[in-house]
Amino acid sequence: MSKIALIGFDADDTLWKSEDYFREAEATFLEIVGRYEDVSASAQALYAIQSRNIALFGYGVKGMVLSMIEAAVEFTNARISAKDIHRIVEIGKAMLDHPVELLPGISDAVRQVAESYPLVLITKGDLFHQERKVAVSGLTEVFQRIEIVSEKNEASYERLFKEFAVDPAEFLMVGNSLRSDIAPVIELGGMGIHVPYHVTWVHEHAEISAGIERFRTAHSAADIPAMIQALAESPTP
Template sequence: MNPIKLIGFDADDTLWKSEDYFREAEATFLEIVGRYEDVSASAESLYALQSRNIALFGYGVKGMALSMIEAAIEFTDARISAKDIHRIVEIGKAMLDHPVELLPGVAEAVREIATQYPLVLITKGDLFHQERKVEASGLADIFQRIEIVSEKNEAAYRRLFKEFDVDASEFLMVGNSLRSDIAPVVALGGFGIHVPYHVTWVHEQAEIHAGAERWRTAASAQDIVRTLAELAGSPTH
């Protein structure tokens, strides 16, 4: 008997490109700050500052832009010019204005899975930006619910299970982040399909030491359907 009753999909770097733009923004930021100071350790320092600010700014482009401004002032002892601060603001605006570029095979895979299961999109980040990307993706009509959350942790998934009246063992999550998409779901007794992206923010990296029988890695979007069929035939644990 198929145990899966509901499937969740991550958005950024699972359905469409995202981290590439953050990396490009970081490189431009370091080029700006590098005109004032040695930036050999600035990437690590920027990440440390971003991590501290997540509780205040949340995830997404706006939080990163604010952190870059703060970091630029801190790294240069407030010597950075107003012109260069404005350049950093423009980096953020450009990221918010990027077109939505679906990953290869994603639309076909999601639509095929939607013929067999109800789907929910679960993403985190800035509300307005994520809503715009979902709408621009052309995939919004496939999902029964769009969930934009402040954090994807066990508490967030428990709320989702309650709202949809499903047990953890009846849910499967598809995403590129082991930390946010796979680990909390598996820890609760659910299933997961990890679809690695070619670059992953260090904050989203993790290891999973339990529940190996309940999650798999799919090499690409085209591989998700086959991997789902494998897991759907697995007994619940």
């Protein structure tokens, strides 16, 4: 009998592309402010402003755009034009309108896993934007619950365990972010499969101790079902 009672999947950069668009937006932003000042250190300064604002704006495109506007005023000593502020707003609008591009093989992998286990989608970010992406992804029906949270930390996962009446040891999380998807679950006693994406926001970096049997790394979506099965059949630590 499987020891897994519930499986969670992350959304951005696990099911579909996301961080690529943020990197492109950042590059366009730096090109705009670069007309006013040297931007050699601006990427790090922008991240500092974004990190400071997460508690106010949350994650996602809208919070990023507000931080970009604040940064643009700061970097240019308030010399940035209204036209260029508008360009920054347009960056955000374009991102919100991006099509949802599923990652290779992930649809088949998720559907295969859903044949054996109940699934929940757990993502963070702007509510309206995330709801739209989920709705057009074509995967809505495979998930028993869609959870859009302000932060993915131990408290968020503990609420999920309570709602689904599952023990942490019976839960497995699949995602690209060690910080948000894997580390909190491992810390609570659950299982995690890290699916690295080719680019990850620095805010999501973390370390997982080597040798933890409850933690695996999948280098492609096709590896996920077999890894889940292996974890389900592995001896309880």
